[in-house]
Amino acid sequence: MExxxxxxxxxxxxxxxxxxxxxxxxxxxxxxxxxxxxxxxCFASLLGEKKNGCWLFTPAGDIKKLSRRYRGxxxxxxxxxxxxxxxxxxxxxxxxxxxxxxLVRIIEGLRGEVRMKMELIVRFEYGSVIPWVRKAHDGLEAxxxxxxxxxxxxxxxxxxxxxxxxxxxxxxxxxxxxxxxxFASHEEPARAINPEHALRDTEKFWNDWxxxxxxxxxxxxxxxxxxxxxxxxxYAPTGGLVAALTTSLPEEIGGVRNWDYRYCWLRDxxxxxxxxxxxGYREEANAWREWLLRAIAGSAAQMQIMYGVHGERxxxxxxxxxxxxxxxxxxxxxxNAASNQFQIDVFGDVLFAMHESHxxxxxxxEADWQLQLELxxxxxxNWEKPDEGIWEVRGGRKQFTHSKxxxxxxxxxxxxxxxxxxxxxxxxxxxxxxxxxxxxxxxCERGYNIDKKAFTQSxxxxxxxxxxxxxxxxxxxxVSDARVRGTIEAIERELVQDGLVLRYKNEEEHVDGLPGRxxxxxxxxxxxxxxxxxxxxxxxxxxLFERLLALRNDLGLLSEEYDPIGKRQLxxxxxAFTHLALVNSxxxxxxxxxxxxxxxxxxxxxDMNDDKNR
Numbered sequence: 272m273e274x275x276x277x278x279x280x281x282x283x284x285x286x287x288x289x290x291x292x293x294x295x296x297x298x299x300x301x302x303x304x305x306x307x308x309x310x311x312x313c314f315a316s317l318l319g320e321k322k323n324g325c326w327l328f329t330p331a332g333d334i335k336k337l338s339r340r341y342r343g344x345x346x347x348x349x350x351x352x353x354x355x356x357x358x359x360x361x362x363x364x365x366x367x368x369x370x371x372x373x374l375v376r377i378i379e380g381l382r383g384e385v386r387m388k389m390e391l392i393v394r395f396e397y398g399s400v401i402p403w404v405r406k407a408h409d410g411l412e413a414x415x416x417x418x419x420x421x422x423x424x425x426x427x428x429x430x431x432x433x434x435x436x437x438x439x440x441x442x443x444x445x446x447x448x449x450x451x452x453x454f455a456s457h458e459e460p461a462r463a464i465n466p467e468h469a470l471r472d473t474e475k476f477w478n479d480w481x482x483x484x485x486x487x488x489x490x491x492x493x494x495x496x497x498x499x500x501x502x503x504x505x506y507a508p509t510g511g512l513v514a515a516l517t518t519s520l521p522e523e524i525g526g527v528r529n530w531d532y533r534y535c536w537l538r539d540x541x542x543x544x545x546x547x548x549x550x551g552y553r554e555e556a557n558a559w560r561e562w563l564l565r566a567i568a569g570s571a572a573q574m575q576i577m578y579g580v581h582g583e584r585x586x587x588x589x590x591x592x593x594x595x596x597x598x599x600x601x602x603x604x605x606x607n608a609a610s611n612q613f614q615i616d617v618f619g620d621v622l623f624a625m626h627e628s629h630x631x632x633x634x635x636x637e638a639d640w641q642l643q644l645e646l647x648x649x650x651x652x653n654w655e656k657p658d659e660g661i662w663e664v665r666g667g668r669k670q671f672t673h674s675k676x677x678x679x680x681x682x683x684x685x686x687x688x689x690x691x692x693x694x695x696x697x698x699x700x701x702x703x704x705x706x707x708x709x710x711x712x713x714x715c716e717r718g719y720n721i722d723k724k725a726f727t728q729s730x731x732x733x734x735x736x737x738x739x740x741x742x743x744x745x746x747x748x749x750v751s752d753a754r755v756r757g758t759i760e761a762i763e764r765e766l767v768q769d770g771l772v773l774r775y776k777n778e779e780e781h782v783d784g785l786p787g788r789x790x791x792x793x794x795x796x797x798x799x800x801x802x803x804x805x806x807x808x809x810x811x812x813x814x815l816f817e818r819l820l821a822l823r824n825d826l827g828l829l830s831e832e833y834d835p836i837g838k839r840q841l842x843x844x845x846x847a848f849t850h851l852a853l854v855n856s857x858x859x860x861x862x863x864x865x866x867x868x869x870x871x872x873x874x875x876x877x878d879m880n881d882d883k884n885r
Contacts, residue, residue: 377447527787
C-alpha cells in the first residue's frame, strides 16, 4: 500500500483509559494521540505515510512466523516473531495513569538470538510538525510547541534523516524495555517508570476489571473482550465513552465518507447504560450517566448530539490537507460538523437512558429532573420539525420515521420516570400523554407504507431504514404487531447484502447527500439478529450472530462497517457502537436479558394502561 498502513482489521488496540494506540500485526504503531483521545496525533502514518509518524520494531532478518494475542483479558498485546536465528516476543501496553501517559514496549528473547531494528518517527500535530530532539533527563526528548515526548531505554539510539534509529541483539531470556512518555513541553518530564512493575500493574488492572463481569452465558470470551474494549474507549477522568479511537478511517476505500469519531455521542447513552449495568459495571454506568447530565446541562435548545470527552461543545470540522488519507481516502477530517445538527432522536435516547437507569437504582435527583423538564419543554415545541436523523445525513432535513418514533420514546419515558421518581410533574403528564399519543398516531399513519408492508425511512418514502429494527426494543409497537414483523422482513429482503445489513440504500433517494457507497453496518446486523430472535427465528438469529463474530479480527475487535465484496472491515476502529451491539445481542440470544421494560427481548405489547389510542 502506498501509505504503508495495514488493513483496518490488522491492528491491535492499546489504551490507558485516557488515550490509545493502534499497533499493526508487524509491530508498527501507526496511530497515537497524546495526551487525550482527541488530542493531535504524534503518530499519524495510519492516515498518511511513514514520514507522518510511526514507531516500528522489526528483526534484521526475514520473518519465518508471526503470531499475536492479548494477554488474558487485558489490553496488553504480545507479538511473537520467529526468524532463522531465534524468536522474540514484543510486549506492548499503556499503563492506566494519571497526568503523564506512557507507551511501553518490551522485547523479550524466547529462543536463540535475534538482531532487532527500531525506527521512531515523531511528528506532532497530525504528522506535520518535526520536533527538536535532544538528549536530556536520562532520555531522548522530542519537543515542539506544547508537546514533549521522552524515550527512555538502555539501548543506544542515533538520529538519521529526521528519524531515531537503533539496532540491538536480543538473546534468550533477555528483556529490553522502551518507554515513551508524553509531557507538557513547558514542564520537566515525569519520573521514569519501572517498565516491569508497570507491566505487572497493568495486567492486574485489566484482569481485575474483566473479572467483575457478571455475564456467564454463551460467547463469554467475545463479550468480555468487547467490554474490555469499551473500557479502553472510556475517558476515565470524566466517564465519557468515545465512539472510536480514530478519525477518517473510510466507510468506502478511496471515498469521502471519512469522519472523526473521537467524541462522545448521546445516542450511545441508552446502549451503554443498559449494557454496563446488565453485566455488573454499575460504577462505569453511573460515571457515563453523570457525564451525560453534565454535558447536556444548560439550554435544551443548545443540546448537541455529541460532545468532547470533557463535555466540550465546539467540535468544528476541518480538513487536514497534508495527510493523503487511509489508502488515499480523502479528505482527512478533524472535528465533526454533525455536532451542530438537529436530531430529534437524541431526546428519546436521553429520556430512555434516564428512566432505565433510575429503574435500575441510579436515582434521579431534583436537579436531574429539572434538566429533563427543560428538555421536554423544548421537545414539545419542536418534535414536529424535520431533522437530520440518526444517520446524521448531510443531504437536508426530512421527517424521519425513526426520529419521530424516538420523540414518542421521550414523552413515554418522561411519563414513566415522573411516576417512578416522585418528581413534580403532575401539571405536565396529561399534556405529555396527549402529545405522545399524537406522535404514535402520526407515525403509524405517515411512516407506514402499505405497499411495502413496512415502516419506511421517512414520511411518504418507499426507502427502508435499518434503524426501524429498534421499534420493538423501545416499546413503540410489540413484535407481535404485523407491521413490525413486516418491517423486519422487508429490511431482511431489501437491505441485506451477503447476509449483512445496510443502514439504507443511499442511491435510492441520495438521502445522505454524499457520493459513493458504504459497507454493511455491523451494529444494524446485530440488531437484525435480535429481531429475528424476537419473531421466533432463533436459530437463524444465532447463525447471523456467529457470522458477525467471525468478522472480528484475531484479537476480537470490530470496526463500524464491513465490505462484503472486499471482505474487509471499514470505518473507524475499534467502534464502541459495534461492541455494545455485540454484547447486547449475546445477552438477548442467551436469555440473559429477561424482558425488562423496553428491552430487546420484550415481546409483550407496551403498557396500555394510560394509552387507549395506540
